[in-house]
Amino acid sequence: MRTEEIIRLIKESKKRTPTKAYIAGDLSGLHEEGVTFIGGADFGILLGDRADVERMLTENAGKIRSVHLETAARNSAVPMAELTKYEARIEPGAVIRDMVDIGKAAVIMMGAVINIGAVIGERTMIDMNAVVGGRAQIGADCHIGAGAVVAGVIE
Template sequence: MSPLESAIEELWDRREEGLTTSDTTHEDLATLDAFLDALEAGEVRAAENSGDEWTANAWVKRGILLNFALRRSRRRSYGGVGYNDVLPLRDTADLARRGTRNTPDGTAIRRGAYLGEDAIVMSPSFVNVGAHVGDRTLVDSCDTVGSCAQVGDDVKLGANTLIGGVLEPVESAPVVIEDDVSLGAGCRVTSGFVVGESSVVGENTLLTPRIPVYDLVEEAVVYGHLPPERRAFTRYVESSVADHDLFGDGGAYKPAVVATHVEDETLEATQREGALRE
């Protein structure tokens, strides 16, 4: 256990015993600041891949929760607009050294978010505390990357895409987008869903553990993850409530995701995207 992890666990125990913002010391706040610095530097992450499975680092998620529980909300300003929050936006001075760009007029990166080298964050977009955005990844306009979400290297998040985050319970892994994934405009990934590496997801696709993925490659129905190297898109399948008298002869359908092999022309389109970014 690292000194930082030990300090966070100690603070968590004290919080469980009744520690409040009124009792928080300068030393406690210094620990919370050091924790956020470690998140921004990529030294700690809310989840990690151990073998074939993503697991949550519970102590990291506790550290994020402590930053909400033990800080007072303050009046702040962003782009000339006042707001109230316990955390400020992230200092972006280090991004230039990494070759990372964040465009003005609406790009909000919260304290405790990590952005990798040569990443691009377009405005308006929002990257929340605990999120990890990998090298050369594009966060396009109107995107949201939720708290603790793990987004890999060389990922393209299409415009108006929502990457949800899972902060509680602390044992649950957050949403994960693995390396070399391309998500079309308007996609939503929620509730700890994992998108496998080198996959291409069609626009306006909803990926959540409650919606089945019909994997035509392995001829299996899976939940909670999209296997690697898949092309996925939304279709509708007949629902079990279709026999209800209320529907008459019209039937009833529910959303599903169909996954096939990534097509050669899709790979070529992704490569063209990479060439444009270079």
């Protein structure tokens, strides 16, 4: 991904505050554009942007007995990666942004951070608490040691 594309994406994308709301009450007929409802008649989970979820909760306040909100990020321009698309070992606690290339049989250890546009080669290990910056490129068969920082360039 080219620098200009990443900059444009970050600048122009709608900033989102991804939120989960666990709700209990009379949930029949709940619907809000942009909010996904998963559940039944008396308990469910709402998934969506914080503003949309809060609007839905406010509009249905009389039907809802209890709510617990969890927010994953605040005004985020770039979502997190969908980890199942990689043919790699990715340990819990790794932080990987969307639009990252991770080669086959790579190993990403817990606490590793990989930013947008980065490329990780096949069979490479990104060890615990290592940081791979935006657009940084790591070749195949490398080991980026624990705590290392490989700066990327997004200007």
